[in-house]
Each structure stands twice: as structure tokens, then as C-alpha cells.
Amino acid sequence: MIKALIIDDEKHVRDQIKDRLADQFSQDIHVIDEAPSVAEALTKINIHEPDLVFLDIDIIGGTGFEVIERLEEVNFQLIFITGFNDQAIKAIRIGALDYLLKPIDDEEFSNAVNRAIKAFKNDDSIHDAVDVANQFYNGNHQNKIVLRTLEAHHVVYLEDIIFCxxxxxxxxFNTTKEKIMISKPLKLVESLLNKAVFLRCHQSYVVNTSYVTKYTNEGCLVLKNGEEVPVASRRKDAILKRLF
Known part of the structure; x- marks a missing residue:
């Protein structure tokens, strides 16, 4: 039986999650406790050692991100809860952490819980994904991104990304060290990258402008690693004006 802890400052949300778990997952999940604040969350995580935590981003005394950052280990599956679909949520999606938007949709709830049950395992690298999401939440400058593949979480520094x-x-992601494929669309990826550095040059490509060396007559950007990426004809003038 999976032990679940619900952390949310709104009692009706906690009750809603408990009721849905009882209705749909009573044979798999048992709610062991709940908490409305950062302080209580930390105490109850350490006491109960849950397998699954539903964690609101905005709670009493701070944020759900702070809860994760203050734990030495994260030995549970995590589903974020939030009322805001913002940059932090985009970062959470890229890092393949699960989340639910308030008001919580029945189907999305079921899907998120089922994924948590199937993926039940210890993954300490969740700290990196949460750290990046927290930086976006606080509006801080980003120098890295966390990418989730079937094998692992990859912490990638933006300066190492050549093109996507x-x-x-x-x-x-074609980086200076390796190629990493994630199951997320380029549009989502682009929205998290610094537009002062990264440029959408084609429907299928976003390039790090610091790696561009020249533009060819064939309509391609040549990069420092020798690779070429195409430039859409409708974007040509704007791109050449910006780069050269």
C-alpha cells in the first residue's frame, strides 16, 4: 500500500484529494496525514516517510519548492498542485514532474496518480528539477535546465546547448557534451530559453546564437561544431539583421 501525504493550505482541496483517492485508488493508496504549511510538511514527511506527496506550490510559511529544498533526500513520488499556469509550471513539465492545476480536473488527477503508481521509485535527482522550477517561480535568471528522459534527469547548462x-x-538537445531527446515539443522548450541568446531560426530549430559563425548562400547557419541548421526564408532578414 502506497502511503500518501497531502500538503495544501486549503482544507477543501485536501478533502477533495482524499475523497478522490478513496473513490478511485483505495486498494493502492492510503492517506496517512495532511499539512497546510512548510513547517508541518517537513515534520510530517520526516515522521511518516511517505511514498507519494501531493504538494501545493503556495502554502503557509513559504512554498512547496522550499519543502523539497530543505529535505536531505526525496524518497517519494511528487505531484505538485497550483492555481497558476506560469513559467514555473513549464519548467516542471520539462523536468517531467507531475502537477495538477486548480480546480483539479478528474481525468488529469487520475492520470497523474496512475503515473505516480507506475513510476514509484526513489529518484534523488528530483532536487535538480525542483530547483530549476523554483528559480522560474521566483523570476530569477536561469543558467541551467533539467531534462527528463527514460533513463535519468539531465542537468544541462544553457551555455552548453548548441541547438534544439x-x-x-x-x-x-544538441549540447557540447551529448544529445538528449525529451518527449516535449519545441514550443515549450523555446518558452523557457533566454530569448536574448536563443533564436528560433526555423520551425524545427532553435539555435544558441553564441555558436553561430556564418550564414551560407544555401540558407543555413554554420555553427562552431561544424553543423548547419536551416533558416526559414520568412525569418531570413530578421535573423541576418540580428546576427550580423
Whole structure:
């Protein structure tokens, strides 16, 4: 039986989650406790050692991000809860952490809990993904991003990203060290990258302008690693004006 802890400063939300778990997942999940604040959350996580935590981003005494940052280990599955669909949520999606938007949709709730049950495991790298989301939440400058693949969480510094390439609902990050493919669309990836550095040069490409060396007559940008990425004809003039 999976032990669940619900952390939210709104009692009706905590009650709603408990009721849904009782109705849909009574054979798999048991709610062991609940908490409305950062202080109580930390205490109850240490006491109960839950397997699954529902964690509101804005709670009494701080944020859900602070709860995670103050834990030495994260030995549980995590589902964030929030009333705001903002940059922090985009970062959470990129890091493949689960989240629920208030008011909580029945189908999204069921899907998130089912994923948590299937993925039940210890993953200490969750700290990195939460740290990045927290930086976006606080509006701080970003120098890294966390990418989730089937194998691991990858912490990638933005300065190491040469370009990103779209393949349907997947995006491949071509970095100075490796290639990393994630199951997220390029549009979402682009929204988290610094627009002063990264440039959408084509429907399928976002390039780090610091790696661009020249523009060819064939309509491509040549990068420092020797690779070429295409430039959409309708974007050509604006891109050349910006880069050269």
C-alpha cells in the first residue's frame, strides 16, 4: 500500500484529494496525514516517510519548492498542485514532474496518480528539477535546465546547448557534451530559453546564437561544431539583421 501525504493550505482541496483517492485508488493508496504549511510538511514527511506527496506550490510559511529544498533526500513520488499556469509550471513539465492545476480536473488527477503508481521509485535527482522550477517561480535568471528522459534527469547548462531540434512532440538537445531527446515539443522548450541568446531560426530549430559563425548562400547557419541548421526564408532578414 502506497502511503500518501497531502500538503495544501486549503482544507477543501485536501478533502477533495482524499475523497478522490478513496473513490478511485483505495486498494493502492492510503492517506496517512495532511499539512497546510512548510513547517508541518517537513515534520510530517520526516515522521511518516511517505511514498507519494501531493504538494501545493503556495502554502503557509513559504512554498512547496522550499519543502523539497530543505529535505536531505526525496524518497517519494511528487505531484505538485497550483492555481497558476506560469513559467514555473513549464519548467516542471520539462523536468517531467507531475502537477495538477486548480480546480483539479478528474481525468488529469487520475492520470497523474496512475503515473505516480507506475513510476514509484526513489529518484534523488528530483532536487535538480525542483530547483530549476523554483528559480522560474521566483523570476530569477536561469543558467541551467533539467531534462527528463527514460533513463535519468539531465542537468544541462544553457551555455552548453548548441541547438534544439524538433521532431513532432519530441525535442533533441544538441549540447557540447551529448544529445538528449525529451518527449516535449519545441514550443515549450523555446518558452523557457533566454530569448536574448536563443533564436528560433526555423520551425524545427532553435539555435544558441553564441555558436553561430556564418550564414551560407544555401540558407543555413554554420555553427562552431561544424553543423548547419536551416533558416526559414520568412525569418531570413530578421535573423541576418540580428546576427550580423
Amino acid at each position: 531540434k524538433s521532431d513532432g512532440n519530441y525535442t533533441t
